[in-house]
Amino acid sequence: MSRCFNFSAGPAALPEAVLRQAQAELLEWNGVGASVMEISHRGKDFMALAATAEQDLRDLLAIPDGYKVLFLQGGATQHFAQIPMNIARRDQVADYVLTGAWSEKAAREASPYVTVRVAASAQDGGYTGLPAAGRWRLDPSAAYVHLVSNETIHGVQFDPLPDTGDVPLVADMSSDILSRPIDVARYGLIYAGAQKNIGASGLVVLIVRDDLLARSPADIARIFSYAEHAAQGSLLNTPNTFGWYLAGLVFKWLKAQGGVAAMAARNREKAALLYDAIDASGFYRNTVDPAARSLMNVPFTLPRADLDAAFLRESHAAGLLALKGHKLVGGMRASLYNAVPLEAVQALVGFMRDFASRHG
Numbered sequence: 001m002s003r004c005f006n007f008s009a010g011p012a013a014l015p016e017a018v019l020r021q022a023q024a025e026l027l028e029w030n031g032v033g034a035s036v037m038e039i040s041h042r043g044k045d046f047m048a049l050a051a052t053a054e055q056d057l058r059d060l061l062a063i064p065d066g067y068k069v070l071f072l073q074g075g076a077t078q079h080f081a082q083i084p085m086n087i088a089r090r091d092q093v094a095d096y097v098l099t100g101a102w103s104e105k106a107a108r109e110a111s112p113y114v115t116v117r118v119a120a121s122a123q124d125g126g127y128t129g130l131p132a133a134g135r136w137r138l139d140p141s142a143a144y145v146h147l148v149s150n151e152t153i154h155g156v157q158f159d160p161l162p163d164t165g166d167v168p169l170v171a172d173m174s175s176d177i178l179s180r181p182i183d184v185a186r187y188g189l190i191y192a193g194a195q196k197n198i199g200a201s202g203l204v205v206l207i208v209r210d211d212l213l214a215r216s217p218a219d220i221a222r223i224f225s226y227a228e229h230a231a232q233g234s235l236l237n238t239p240n241t242f243g244w245y246l247a248g249l250v251f252k253w254l255k256a257q258g259g260v261a262a263m264a265a266r267n268r269e270k271a272a273l274l275y276d277a278i279d280a281s282g283f284y285r286n287t288v289d290p291a292a293r294s295l296m297n298v299p300f301t302l303p304r305a306d307l308d309a310a311f312l313r314e315s316h317a318a319g320l321l322a323l324k325g326h327k328l329v330g331g332m333r334a335s336l337y338n339a340v341p342l343e344a345v346q347a348l349v350g351f352m353r354d355f356a357s358r359h360g
């Protein structure tokens with residue numbers, strides 16, 4: 001089977017140009033006589049790669065001075081726990097905004113290390129929208145406010161970001177980083193697992209303001225300390241060198257595409273095409289409040305659950321991969337990350353029309 005249009009939620013589609021470059025460089029990278037996976041992370045060649053990747057990310061997101069960029073491991077899930085270990089004391093409160101399954105998990109993993117307080121929640125509505133602006137109850141003495149900018153499972157995304165006052169804002173951007181411009185200065189800490197818009201799994205990128213780095217307590221193991229990782233340029237131990245390399249290729253690709261503003265325009269166009277097709281169909285349904293709909297993850301249902309198997313079988317045969325929805329919400333989900341081209345969404349919409357006409 002040749003490469004299909006891939007709507008996977010993550011690990012997700014990578015730009016074909018990036019995969020081709022990685023393929024071409026797999027046996028020998030950069031004239032060093034070995035692949036990038038087979039050289040020391042402390043040698044000058046890898047160090048140069050690491051510095052370039054960081055600079056390209058800084059350029060793409062216009063990261064101001066006063067923030068460190070870390071390339072770590074453990075997945076976003078490990079950082080759900082590691083963030084409170086670093087930027088809160090156990091006797092402090094941290095405000096969590098619940099907008100779906102990932103913010104719930106973040107709160108759960110944080111709870112051994114800080115007193116988790118729910119400042120706002122959309123759970124009552126089944127996470128089909130964002131918590132109403134007037135119903136947020138932020139604690140001005142909280143160590144930080146945590147939110148998930150895009151809920152990968154429920155298909156809910158913040159746009160624009162809420163005003164959370166002076167308490168440092170911590171955002172899990174695993175599924176929408178680099179999909180649109182952001183004002184980094186509004187955040188204390190941004191983090192994202194790589195396997196959607198950055199590269200391959202096994203790498204987590206963190207953007208941390210210096211004053212929050214300074215909170216890392218001295219009595220945690222060094223391997224968990226963001227301050228230590230920052231002091232060592234993310235080379236405290238052996239990093240995910242191949243993941244870092246791939247991320248660097250994706251950053252170059254993004255720059256060549258015109259950067260995150262250009263990606264945002266494309267992402268809006270892709271998502272509009274799919275949501276319009278769903279809304280106009282009288283067959284498919286997306287129940288998320290239109291003001292909160294994610295441009296990255298589009299869950300939708302068919303009129304009868306017994307059609308799901310046929311939809312998945314036929315879409316797969318048509319070269320459309322990974323449309324099965326998450327078990328928590330059921331139905332289907334199409335993920336439209338940066339590396340998913342407009343043609344993929346056009347093909348999906350065409351298939352959906354045809355399927356509806358045959359089963360409607």
Ligand code: PMP
Nearest residue numbers: 075076077102152172174175193
């Ligand atoms: N946060 C969000 C928003 C996610 O989508 C995911 C993974 N799908 C995670 C956290 C967890 O990432 P990981 O599996 O890499 O720990």
